[in-house]
Amino acid sequence: xxxxxxxxxxxxxxxxxxxxxxxxxxxxxxxxxxxxxxxxxxxxxxxxxxxxxxxxxxxxxxxxxxxxxxxxxxxxxxxxxxxxxxxxxxxxxxxxxxxxxxxxxxxxxxxxxxxxxxxxxxxxxxxxxxxxxxxxxxxxxxxxxxxxxxxxxxxxxxxxxxxxxxxxxxxxxxxxxxxxxxxxxxxxxxxxxxxxxxxxxxxxxxxxxxxxxxxxxxxxxxxxxxxxxxxxxxxxxxxxxxxxxxxxxxxxxxxxxxxxxxxxxxxxxxxxxxxxxxxxxxxxxxxxxxxxxxxxxxxxxxxxxxxxxxxxxxxxxxxxxxxxxxxxxxxxxxxxxxxxxxxxxxxxxxxxxxxxxxxxxxxxxxxxxxxxxxxxxxxxxxxxxxxxxxxxxxxxx
Ligand SMILES: Cc1ncc(COP(=O)(O)O)c(C=O)c1O
Numbered sequence: 001x002x003x004x005x006x007x008x009x010x011x012x013x014x015x016x017x018x019x020x021x022x023x024x025x026x027x028x029x030x031x032x033x034x035x036x037x038x039x040x041x042x043x044x045x046x047x048x049x050x051x052x053x054x055x056x057x058x059x060x061x062x063x064x065x066x067x068x069x070x071x072x073x074x075x076x077x078x079x080x081x082x083x084x085x086x087x088x089x090x091x092x093x094x095x096x097x098x099x100x101x102x103x104x105x106x107x108x109x110x111x112x113x114x115x116x117x118x119x120x121x122x123x124x125x126x127x128x129x130x131x132x133x134x135x136x137x138x139x140x141x142x143x144x145x146x147x148x149x150x151x152x153x154x155x156x157x158x159x160x161x162x163x164x165x166x167x168x169x170x171x172x173x174x175x176x177x178x179x180x181x182x183x184x185x186x187x188x189x190x191x192x193x194x195x196x197x198x199x200x201x202x203x204x205x206x207x208x209x210x211x212x213x214x215x216x217x218x219x220x221x222x223x224x225x226x227x228x229x230x231x232x233x234x235x236x237x238x239x240x241x242x243x244x245x246x247x248x249x250x251x252x253x254x255x256x257x258x259x260x261x262x263x264x265x266x267x268x269x270x271x272x273x274x275x276x277x278x279x280x281x282x283x284x285x286x287x288x289x290x291x292x293x294x295x296x297x298x299x300x301x302x303x304x305x306x307x308x309x310x311x312x313x314x315x316x317x318x319x320x321x322x323x324x325x326x327x328x329x330x331x332x333x334x335x336x337x338x339x340x341x342x343x344x345x346x347x348x349x350x351x352x353x354x355x356x357x358x359x360x361x362x363x364x365x366x367x368x369x370x371x372x373x374x375x376x377x378x379x380x381x382x383x384x385x386x387x388x389x390x391x392x393x394x395x396x397x
Contacts, residue, residue, distance in 0.1 A: 032346065033375050036353045037168045037196055037325050039218045039225045040369030042279070046223060049278035050271040061270055062262050064277045069258075071280050073231050075198070075289065076213060078205040083237065085255045086229045088269055091195045091216035093249065094228025096124050098191055098212050099162070101244045101251035102236060103130055107159040110135060110151055110188075112143045112179070115169030116356050117193060121162050128245045133158065139170050139357050140315055145178035152186040160189045160211075165197035166322040169356045170315055171364070173201065173322040180208040189236065195219060196324050199283065200292045200368065211236045217272055220292055220324075222370050223279040226272035297323040299367035299376045306380035307365075310387065311394030315362060323367055325353075329397035330361035336392045338363060344386035350379045360397075 034041045054061045069084040076082075087094045099121065103109055109132040111121050118136075125132045135151055137143050143163070152158055161183045166173050176192060183190040189211040194203060198215035205213070212232040218225035230251055237255055244250035248266065257265040283292065300323035304314060307328060315327035330338065338354070342363075345352055355362030365379070387395065 030349065032349050032351045033371055033379065034351050034369055035365045035367075035371075035379055036351055037219075037364070037366055038216075038368070040222060040366070041371050041375075042222055042224060042275070043282060043370045045282065046275050046279045046370075049275045050224070052274070054270045054274065056268050056270060057263060061268075061274070065264075065268070065273055066262060068273055068277050068280065069229075071284075072215075072229055076203045076205045076231060078231055078233075082205065082231045082233050083255060084229050084231050085237070085251045085258070086227055086264075086273070087249070087251070087254065088226070088264075088266065089228060090225060091193075091214065091219075091228045092120065092124075094214045094216060094230050095121065095193055095195075097228075097244075097246075097249040097251045097254075098214050098230045098232070099124050099130070100128055100246055100249050101240050102189070102191060102212055102232065103160050104240075104243050105130065108132060108155075108157045109160040109162045109191075110148070110155075110158045112148065112161070112163040112174070113137070114141060114143065114172065114174070115139050115164065115167035117164045117167060117169060117195070118162075121164075121193065131157075132162075139167075139359050140172065140320070142172060142174050142320065143179070145175055145182055148179055149182045149186070152182065152188055158188060160191060162191050163193070165192055165194035165203070166201060166324050168196040168325055170327050171322055171325045172316055172320050173197070176203070176210075177208050180210060184209050196368075197322065199289060200296050200324065201322060202289050202293065205231075217276045217279075220296070220368055221276060221279050221283055223276035224272055226269040227276065293323065295372060296367050298373060299323065299371065300326065302373055302376040303365060303367055303379070306377070307383065307395065310380075310383065311396040313395075313397050315357070315360070325364050325366040325368070327355055327357065327362045327364050328395070330355075330363065331392060331395045332397050333392045333394065335390050336387075336395075337390065340390060341386050344389055345379075345382050348382040348385065350382050 072084040111134045113136040191212045192210045194213045199220035217223035217227040240252045312328045353364040
């Protein structure tokens with residue numbers, strides 16, 4: 001690679017949140033602003049943390065790995081009750097590892113489904129041949145905690161409750177607090193997929209007891225993709241020896257090996273972990289969960305208000321909306337062509353996401369990642385430009 005090319009390869013756009021004068025990217029050569037459910041826009045400092053080679057037995061890396069594990073469980077106030085078991089791969093690998101390791105072969109799960117990620121849990125259980133019953137509600141409807149209670153009372157063979165914290169399919173916040181209390185009262189274990197909520201929606205495992213919480217490096221903590229993790233009650237994990245259906249996804253084995261010599265069993269995603277350590281340092285400096293929730297809530301407010309002014313309609317009422325990702329119904333104007341709309345936004349430096357709903361045509365815009373009011377306002381003017389270009393007068397469905 002010629003020298004100049006090598007240097008430009010390392011050129012990274014400044015953090016849009018921290019750099020006051022950062023401008024909306026004008027050229028396709030700049031990093032786009034990712035208004036997606038992840039991977040997300042990350043800061044320059046987080047990207048720069050990866051500009052090194054590390055050996056997997058390097059003492060500095062081992063210390064960083066330990067620090068990341070400790071910090072993750074502290075975020076949900078579980079330092080004295082739970083351990084963090086990291087898992088190579090994307091978030092789904094951590095979910096599959098948790099289900100395969102923590103639900104015994106003769107266990108039966110009640111899966112609360114109101115979107116693609118609840119359905120994915122069912123699919124994982126199908127693959128593993130583990131029994132479950134699904135309690136499904138519409139994609140814009142949270143489960144009724146009283147119905148969860150009724151189903152647990154009616155079926156004593158149900159050993160676990162599986163639920164999604166923020167169902168990223170729609171952006172809906174599920175009633176984790178109420179369900180956790182019901183599961184506890186009925187003596188059932190709760191495994192929570194908090195992938196798109198962790199770090200931005202307050203979760204205190206002392207008040208909201210969960211046996212396991214699953215999340216990943218590349219969502220609200222604003223790290224890069226490549227690692228999932230499970231924060232699991234130590235006693236629960238101790239009892240899970242021999243449950244797993246898979247060697248690489250055996251959380252118990254991963255934990256035991258890491259406790260024994262502080263190293264990973266198999267090749268660790270070192271750059272991802274080092275970047276996550278840097279991202280958590282910035283997360284702490286910016287006020288932890290409280291700070292992140294405040295920034296994402298402000299982003300969400302700007303987005304929703306601005307889009308509504310252009311006629312767009314959100315799938316969810318504000319009281320069900322998590323400040324993570326917003327689903328908009330597809331406009332009915334015949335001039336509105338999503339693919340063209342998407343391209344017009346991308347040309348202006350903003351990447352959005354197609355909807356995942358089965359009930360209605362929709363698209364999604366995220367409020368998460370290292371972005372702030374400047375980027376949200378920039379996205380709104382990009383949407384206005386795109387509508388003008390398409391000849392669409394209103395975003396109304
Ligand atoms: C709630 C939820 N669960 C699981 C996943 C799967 O994560 P991944 O795509 O990293 O495997 C996602 C991804 O967006 C998610 O939002």
